[in-house]
Structures are given as C-alpha cells and as structure tokens.
Amino acid sequence: MNTKRLKLTLEFPNNALVSELSGPHGKHLARLEQKLGVKVDLRGNLMSIEGDGRDAASAVLRALYARLEAGEHISAAEIDSEIRFANETDDKVSAHTGSPMLRTWSGKNLRARSPAQAAYLDLMRTHPLVFGIGPAGTGKTYLAAAFGAHLLYERRVERLILSRPALEAGERLGFLPGDLKEKIDPYLRPLYDALMDVIGEPALKMMEQGIIEVAPLAFMRGRTLSRAFVILDEAQNTTAPQMKMFLTRLGEDSRMVVTGDASQSDLPGGRAEGLNQALSILKGVEGVAVAQFADKDVVRHALVTRIVTAYNAADRAANAKKHKSEHKPEEDED
Numbered sequence: 001m002n003t004k005r006l007k008l009t010l011e012f013p014n015n016a017l018v019s020e021l022s023g024p025h026g027k028h029l030a031r032l033e034q035k036l037g038v039k040v041d042l043r044g045n046l047m048s049i050e051g052d053g054r055d056a057a058s059a060v061l062r063a064l065y066a067r068l069e070a071g072e073h074i075s076a077a078e079i080d081s082e083i084r085f086a087n088e089t090d091d092k093v094s095a096h097t098g099s100p101m102l103r104t105w106s107g108k109n110l111r112a113r114s115p116a117q118a119a120y121l122d123l124m125r126t127h128p129l130v131f132g133i134g135p136a137g138t139g140k141t142y143l144a145a146a147f148g149a150h151l152l153y154e155r156r157v158e159r160l161i162l163s164r165p166a167l168e169a170g171e172r173l174g175f176l177p178g179d180l181k182e183k184i185d186p187y188l189r190p191l192y193d194a195l196m197d198v199i200g201e202p203a204l205k206m207m208e209q210g211i212i213e214v215a216p217l218a219f220m221r222g223r224t225l226s227r228a229f230v231i232l233d234e235a236q237n238t239t240a241p242q243m244k245m246f247l248t249r250l251g252e253d254s255r256m257v258v259t260g261d262a263s264q265s266d267l268p269g270g271r272a273e274g275l276n277q278a279l280s281i282l283k284g285v286e287g288v289a290v291a292q293f294a295d296k297d298v299v300r301h302a303l304v305t306r307i308v309t310a311y312n313a314a315d316r317a318a319n320a321k322k323h324k325s326e327h328k329p330e331e332d333e334d
Contacts, residue, residue: 008054010047010061017068018045021061028064028079032057035083056086072109081113081299102150102198110146110198113299117143120291124257127289129250131235131279132259134293135312140259141233145194147257148229149203152211157255159228160212162191163220163246165237188214191233217242226251235260236272243274263315 012018022029022042029040038051049057060082064074072078102110102121112118117139123130124147132140148160185192195203195212206212215223217238232238232246235258250256262272282288295309 006050006054008049008058010049010058012045012047012065014069015045017065018042018047020068020074021065023074028074028076031076031079032060032083035080036060036086056083059086067111070109077113077299081111084114084296085118102146103153112143113139114297116291116293116297117299120293121147123289123291124255127287128254129247129256129282129288130258131275131288131290132257132293133262133275133279133290135261135263135295135298137298138293139297139299140291140293141190141231142194142197144231144233144257144259145191146198148231149195149198151229151255152206157227157229157253158211159225160195160206161215161225161228161230162188162213162233163215163217163231164188164191164233165217165235165242185214188233191231217246220249221245223249224251225249225254228254230254230256232256232258233260235275235278236262236265237267238274239267240274240277243278247278263312 012021023031026042029042032038033040036051036053036057038049038053038057040057041048041050047061049061051057060079063082063085064078067074067078101112112121116134120130120132120140120143124144132144134140145160145162148157151157152160192203199206203212207214217232228251230249235243237260238246247256247258258275258278260272260275262275265272265275267273279290283290295312
C-alpha cells in the first residue's frame, strides 16, 4: 500500500520578508530542517513542510515571520529559541505569540528564548520576590538586569541595586585600590554587561547619579530598600545569615530577584547553604516564586548545553556511586 507523507503548506504575503525568513542561501530553513527533522520546500511565497515535525516547524516559521513583520532581526539564536517553544506542548506553542517581551531603551525588543525564560519574566512581573535557579547560560542574571532596567524605564521603581557576594575579596576589600565600586566591579561584571546591553551609555550616567547602585552584599546590613529593584547574583555563595539579612532588606514598593546555581557554590564543602535553606524555608510563602531552569534551557553556545549536561551526568553518577557504597551491606564474618 502506497502512502503519501502528509505536507503542510504555509503562505506568507510579503516576498521580501520570506527571503529574510529563508536566510542567506536558505541557511535558516536548513537549520530548521536539521533541528526538527523536516523537509521545507520554498516556492515564491509558499512553503511546504514535510515530516513528522511539520506542526512544530509551522509554529516556528509563523513566529519568526511575525518577528520580521515587527521589524526584528532573526538569526540562528532566534530560530533555536522558537524551536525550544515548539518542542513544548501545543498549548505552549500557540501561546508563544503572547510570551513576555521587554522593550529596551534603544528600542530593541528583548524576548524570552525558552519557555523557562518566559515563565521567569512572568514571575518577575507578578511576585515581589523571585528566585531564578539553574545552570550557567540560562539567562537568569541577564533577564533580571533587563527586567530591572525595564521597570526603571517605566518609572515603576526609582533605583536598581546590584549585589553579589565577593568571596575572593572578603575582608580584604579595604586593601584593594580604588573606591568601593572599583573594588567589586569584577564580581558584578555580568550585571553590568546586561545593563549596558539593554540601557546603553545612559547606564553610566545613572550610576553616577545613584539611580543604579553597586551594593556589595557585606555592606547591605541595616538598610531598607524602598522603591527599588534589587538583584542578588551568585546567591549560591551566600551563607544562611547573609541570605536572611539580604531578604529582610526588602522595603515598600520594592522587588527582589535572587539568582544562583546550587551546583557551583564556592563556599567550604561546596554547599550552597544560604540559597538552599532559603528555598526550603520560603517554599509556599505568599509572594515568593521560584523559576527553575534546566540543562535544556541553556541559551549560550550549543556546546555549553552539552558541557553542562555532561557535568551534571557525571555528578549524578558520582552521587549514585557514593550512595551505593554507603549503603552496601557488610558481609557476615565467618
């Protein structure tokens, strides 16, 4: 019995945008074919899609075309982003057109690049305290800084405060050259990079005016932070007393985001003491939300995803081996 593979045909009205959608020498379509295991045939403004992943491919192409219509640029990163959404359930794919998006100061649209990022942005909009937990490269820090800048732009907060443990400096902060900001700049560079990307040069003036403030974790005690968006980065390096002290700085009309990766703590023994305790104690507390990222949510170079996955697999194997050896029954002596 001969069976013909089902095809799905899409029609796009703007031939110029179809050319951008296809990419130079069709490389965007080739990437889509490779990632979703489909065959895309382009004829004029018609695209026929063949293969088991045709529905997902259709959702990706429609979303990318909508971006082009909005004046956005698409690249391999945007294609991979839409594929992440398409690999979720059909409901999530159909809902993606309304996923969270931030407008940067330069007029650029900043979109979530994974369902986990979309959920993270939603939680930051609706909760005064959000924990962003997961491996490196998932956008936890970048999106927190971008959202804080967005709130500044909308005048919903008056200050953006950046904080991060500086373990390497510790009590030796006073012996380093320069003022306080210069001493801890190296530790806050990821936050600065995000701010410069979403705000640009005005960020420097805001720092001079105190609208954007650098606040080392060790110097936060005794403060009450009102009408501010506060970010604690690298929270896996906080002790339990430090975390409690930081969380209780929250003042009127303020919001906090705490980001961290419990598997990369630099504390003695590698235990993310403050972060893990806070997540346990605050579970179920009204106003507190947790955005959990996984290996699949890494949005850096594709190799980073494989590196994170490999390390996590090795850690699980080592823990399983340790657990097995600890619970191995002793042999009876003759």
